[in-house]
Amino acid sequence: MTTTLDNVEAQRTSVQTFDLKLGGVRELNKTLHHATDGDTFAVDHPGGKHSIAVGVNAEVDIEINGHVGYYAAGMNQGGRITINGNAGVGVAENMMSGAVHVTGDASQSAGATAHGGLLVIDGNASARCGISMKGIDIVVGGNIGHMSAFMAQAGRLVVCGDAGEALGDSIYEARLYVKGTAASLGADCIAKEMREEHLAELGELLRAAGRDDDPADFTRYGSARTLYNFHVDNSSAY
Amino acid sequence: MTLTAPDQTVAPALPAPALAELGLRESATFDRATIADIQRAAETGIYDIRGWGAKRKVPHFDDLLFLGASMSRYPLEGYREKCGTDIVLGDRYASKPLRLDIPITIAGMSFGALSANAKEALGRGASAVGTSTTTGDGGMTPEERGQSKHLVYQYLPSRYGMNPDDLRKADAIEVVLGQGAKPGGGGMLLGQKITERVAGMRTLPIGIDQRSACRHPDWTGPDDLEIKIAELREITDWEKPIYVKIGASRPYYDTALAVKSGADVVVLDGMQGGTAATQQVFIENVGIPTLAAIPQAVQALQELGMHRKVQLIVSGGIRTGADVAKAMALGADAVAIGTAALIALGDNSPRYAAEYAKLGSAAGYYDDFQDGRDPAGISTQDPELSARLDPVAGGRRIANYLRVLTMEAQTIARACGKAHLHNLEPEDLVALTIESAAMARVPLAGTSWIPGATGAGL
Numbered sequence: 256m257t258t259t260l261d262n263v264e265a266q267r268t269s270v271q272t273f274d275l276k277l278g279g280v281r282e283l284n285k286t287l288h289h290a291t292d293g294d295t296f297a298v299d300h301p302g303g304k305h306s307i308a309v310g311v312n313a314e315v316d317i318e319i320n321g322h323v324g325y326y327a328a329g330m331n332q333g334g335r336i337t338i339n340g341n342a343g344v345g346v347a348e349n350m351m352s353g354a355v356h357v358t359g360d361a362s363q364s365a366g367a368t369a370h371g372g373l374l375v376i377d378g379n380a381s382a383r384c385g386i387s388m389k390g391i392d393i394v395v396g397g398n399i400g401h402m403s404a405f406m407a408q409a410g411r412l413v414v415c416g417d418a419g420e421a422l423g424d425s426i427y428e429a430r431l432y433v434k435g436t437a438a439s440l441g442a443d444c445i446a447k448e449m450r451e452e453h454l455a456e457l458g459e460l461l462r463a464a465g466r467d468d469d470p471a472d473f474t475r476y477g478s479a480r481t482l483y484n485f486h487v488d489n490s491s492a493y
Numbered sequence: 494m495t496l497t498a499p500d501q502t503v504a505p506a507l508p509a510p511a512l513a514e515l516g517l518r519e520s521a522t523f524d525r526a527t528i529a530d531i532q533r534a535a536e537t538g539i540y541d542i543r544g545w546g547a548k549r550k551v552p553h554f555d556d557l558l559f560l561g562a563s564m565s566r567y568p569l570e571g572y573r574e575k576c577g578t579d580i581v582l583g584d585r586y587a588s589k590p591l592r593l594d595i596p597i598t599i600a601g602m603s604f605g606a607l608s609a610n611a612k613e614a615l616g617r618g619a620s621a622v623g624t625s626t627t628t629g630d631g632g633m634t635p636e637e638r639g640q641s642k643h644l645v646y647q648y649l650p651s652r653y654g655m656n657p658d659d660l661r662k663a664d665a666i667e668v669v670l671g672q673g674a675k676p677g678g679g680g681m682l683l684g685q686k687i688t689e690r691v692a693g694m695r696t697l698p699i700g701i702d703q704r705s706a707c708r709h710p711d712w713t714g715p716d717d718l719e720i721k722i723a724e725l726r727e728i729t730d731w732e733k734p735i736y737v738k739i740g741a742s743r744p745y746y747d748t749a750l751a752v753k754s755g756a757d758v759v760v761l762d763g764m765q766g767g768t769a770a771t772q773q774v775f776i777e778n779v780g781i782p783t784l785a786a787i788p789q790a791v792q793a794l795q796e797l798g799m800h801r802k803v804q805l806i807v808s809g810g811i812r813t814g815a816d817v818a819k820a821m822a823l824g825a826d827a828v829a830i831g832t833a834a835l836i837a838l839g840d841n842s843p844r845y846a847a848e849y850a851k852l853g854s855a856a857g858y859y860d861d862f863q864d865g866r867d868p869a870g871i872s873t874q875d876p877e878l879s880a881r882l883d884p885v886a887g888g889r890r891i892a893n894y895l896r897v898l899t900m901e902a903q904t905i906a907r908a909c910g911k912a913h914l915h916n917l918e919p920e921d922l923v924a925l926t927i928e929s930a931a932m933a934r935v936p937l938a939g940t941s942w943i944p945g946a947t948g949a950g951l
């Protein structure tokens with residue numbers, strides 16, 4: 256099942272607000288770690304601070320109003336976290352479940368190593384987007400930087416703009432969908448046929464991210480699986 | 494390395510002295526092992542991958558001796574006078590530091606590289622004597638969490654199986670930058686060992702030759718590491734000690750930067766440190782000996798005023814209580830063991846001589862951990878081979894071995910007049926060779942000469 260961004264606004268009841276100009280990230284995270292399903296939080300003046308809303312472990316809604324530093328929403332489990340701004344390195348790194356929505360741009364390693372959940376970036380994502388991803392779904396409205404989906408193991412990465420150099424280098428079983436062009440493909444990454452099931456899953460992912468792009472405009476990339484086992488003739492690729 | 498004799502060579506029928514009398518001379522440069530390596534490379538076209546650590550001879554703890562108490566120092570009575578062994582790890586920032594009864598811990602070895610029974614045995618043995626075990630490049634298994642009273646959870650570049658639930662279950666977190674056997678290299682696990690369970694835990698296809706990343710995916714350099722460590726602390730509410738593990742190459746700088754990045758504990762692994770699978774050329778030619786690494790790390794800690802505040806755990810070639818005592822005298826707070834623990838479980842036992850021979854190896858030489866056909870049931874995922882290792886009996890052997898190491902170290906400490914292993918100091922040591930004196934920064938026995946002591950010191 257694809258996680259969606261629906262209803263984040265609708266469900267909000269009584270909102271607990273943190274102003275990070277006044278209080279620290281520690282106090283915020285401590286409160287979030289004790290939250291229960293359905294709780295709603297707002298974070299004002301994040302000021303690019305690091306580790307905002309990390310380790311969330313309940314189905315809570317969190318709206319962050321401004322730019323965040325490194326690792327925002329890191330290791331999220333079940334939280335529905337909106338960042339109204341740009342995100343620093345490693346947004347939603349190692350997410351397990353839930354949804355993270357960045358309305359601006361994201362820096363390097365967005366969604367790195369994440370096992371599940373949905374990460375939506377309305378703007379661009381920098382280098383290494385989806386690096387070592389292990390099951391997460393990532394939808395990027397704009398472009399992504401070089402070495403994205405490096406060693407991507409599982410999950411799906413959707414790019415509505417262009418991809419930078421060495422897309423999907425040493426990729427395993429993750430599926431990549433790119434609407435624009437890929438500057439170059441990394442080792443063992445190849446373009447693949449878009450079959451019915453791929454159009455269907457891509458359509459679902461775009462809808463989940465609240466986008467109306469046509470799945471038919473995308474190219475699918477994945478592993479040629481030639482580097483899965485050591486082979487003498489592959490020595491130049493090792 | 495597999496000892497497959499190339500077809501064209503015939504094993505000499507005459508013993509070595511007889512060959513010498515005939516005027517035959519083996520080359521020191523092209524010795525028989527080197528010849529076999531070249532021929533193997535020519536036949537297969539791929540480098541040799543093996544387990545174990547560096548096998549070449551390097552200056553080591555054997556090159557140091559203790560100065561027992563005499564006229565000017567009081568020894569302690571064996572058995573009657575106390576010689577403490579307990580340690581606290583991670584009290585710099587963690588609200589729940591690790592409190593261990595002995596300063597000898599079990600190093601990180603992954604489920605995948607090792608069988609579930611081997612992991613369970615390590616957990617049982619360590620818990621019986623009040624020390625910790627460490628996960629590895631493959632996540633935390635319920636067997637391991639269940640058996641280990643103190644469990645250190647590794648945070649590696651691959652992040653296989655990494656998840657916040659296990660992070661919260663851990664007693665400490667070890668951010669792995671490198672390993673002594675391969676500083677600058679990532680993990681490796683060959684297809685034979687990527688069974689359904691191992692593949693599932695790592696989110697990989699079954700049976701592939703797995704090469705894990707050598708760089709962390711979401712941080713580079715000490716400034717980023719500081720932010721990463723802060724994130725891990727935030728996720729776990731500042732409860733857990735955070736270790737940083739480095740392979741010994743530039744330990745003076747790496748230790749200083751780890752401290753600056755906010756580590757509670759530095760784990761320093763020398764080049765003799767074991768591995769489950771690495772290219773032989775890497776194991777033998779990259780990194781520095783454990784002996785050379787310790788004084789550099791200790792110097793960095795001392796200069797920062799952090800010695801004993803950020804604890805130092807040393808690994809790489811620890812075999813005896815004397816090694817434990819020597820590492821601690823040089824300034825380590827604790828040690829970790831990998832290879833020796835596997836040997837205690839039965840690895841390389843002459844009991845399996847016939848089976849090692851079938852694998853083209855021999856007891857005392859077996860290092861094909863990557864192959865997954867370990868007759869001792871340790872470095873394998875084969876259910877039949879694994880079943881040979883009884884985790885309860887294995888746990889007892891580990892506990893026995895850890896007790897012996899502890900008692901041996903205490904014997905030496907008492908002889909040096911120390912009421913706690915921590916009180917051992919470099920002044921208790923002398924070196925047997927110029928090399929070890931220079932590396933360990935203790936005087937050559939019978940002299941006051943520490944080569945290089947007046948120099949830059951790095």
Ligand SMILES: Cc1cc2nc3c(=O)[nH]c(=O)nc-3n(C[C@H](O)[C@H](O)[C@H](O)COP(=O)(O)O)c2cc1C
Binds near residue numbers: 545603811
């Ligand atoms: C079978 C085996 C597997 C290992 N797996 C890991 C690992 O997953 N992560 C890690 O940091 N080190 C790993 N190591 C290295 C050990 O943690 C430790 O640094 C080393 O074994 C210490 O040296 P010693 O073997 O001489 O005691 C492994 C070592 C062995 C022998």
